[in-house]
Amino acid sequence: MPDLINALEKIGEGYINRKGTDAGAILGIERLKRSSQGIKKCVIAPRLTRRVVVRAVQEKAELIITIIPPSLTRKNSQKIETANFELLQILIKNNIGIYSIGLDWFSGERGGFDFLLKLIDFAYTSPLPLEIFGEKQKLIIGRLGEKEVPISLKELLGLLDQFVEQKLQFIGYIDKPIQKVAVFLEIVDEEAIYEITRNNNIDAVIFGEISYEALVVAHLNKLTFCVVGQRELENILLIGIQRRLQEELPLSLPELIMFKQEKIVHHFTT
Known part of the structure; x- marks a missing residue:
């Protein structure tokens, strides 16, 4: 299991999924755990958006770390919207995993x-x-x-x-x-x-x-x-995740790309 996944699980230990949220491993984490190559680059963002996915693809990142768990389905429904499905296909095609720290963090x-x-x-x-x-x-x-x-x-x-x-x-x-x-x-x-x-x-x-x-x-x-301002607060706290990862992985930390949001978006496709 890559050191980065271990570190993320340690950071979230004690409150991830405490309220039954979708925090933790969201997509592709089992594949990353089995990978012998490890994680060399990841994008850290407050929320998962279209711009974050595009940046991860451009940077050839293996993992996206978010604070807020993404909402992939329609409200009050288990159906995935077409635009979200297309983005999931992009993530899967480019072997990009998603891990969310969660609101309780x-x-x-x-x-x-x-x-x-x-x-x-x-x-x-x-x-x-x-x-x-x-x-x-x-x-x-x-x-x-x-x-x-x-x-x-x-x-x-x-x-x-x-x-x-x-x-x-x-x-x-x-x-x-x-x-x-x-x-x-x-x-x-x-x-x-x-x-x-x-x-x-x-x-x-x-x-x-x-x-x-x-x-x-x-x-x-x-x-x-x-x-x-919630946008500003979430952007500030990205540095907190970066610092914790630096503490947990002082010698083996992959490249971290910080992605600050320009506005709050409550939908995966924005």
Whole structure:
């Protein structure tokens, strides 16, 4: 079995498929495990898109690694759409495998949010679950980061600004001291904001995205927060996967081609 597949399974150990998602081996992994030649080149991208497949073919990569598992079928159906089938044929013809880290990696220990928090020097991290009761009960998991000496909101924004391309959006007093920061990929529920504000230990929150309704509740409850943008957040966290692979394979790491997305796409064929 190639070292890279071993490393990916180790990174995902403990949370891949924990929620019954399609994370893990998606396509062609068994063939790669049996290959005697190993993996020499792979593309790492937030999501599987047409442009990612084209780049992998151009680079003659053996593997595509994504964070978000691809959706290959129509919504509420097991039928593969024609365009997706054509792309699968391209992947199979060019012997390109697909491995997805999975959504749980964002909030898992040593996962994406931990990487981001340590990147901005909030090194002490822990899980932050929010249990939401409504029409459907659900659990939203973020991460909480803490540092020994507080910094101002202005300094926090300055640290984040180094890693994003678009202008940061924030609400809060620029001189507010920040010692504990929470990170969530996306918040659309107003109740989630209430749960966050009930936690007096949180000084500020970093969101990938936030709905208008949740934003209004956050503002009314005087929550200090920053919206990075989900595209930007996913692109930043690609580096986290690269760093973990470098740790796991310091001497035998194949060439990694980082593919940052220009926009969020929720469909395999874009």
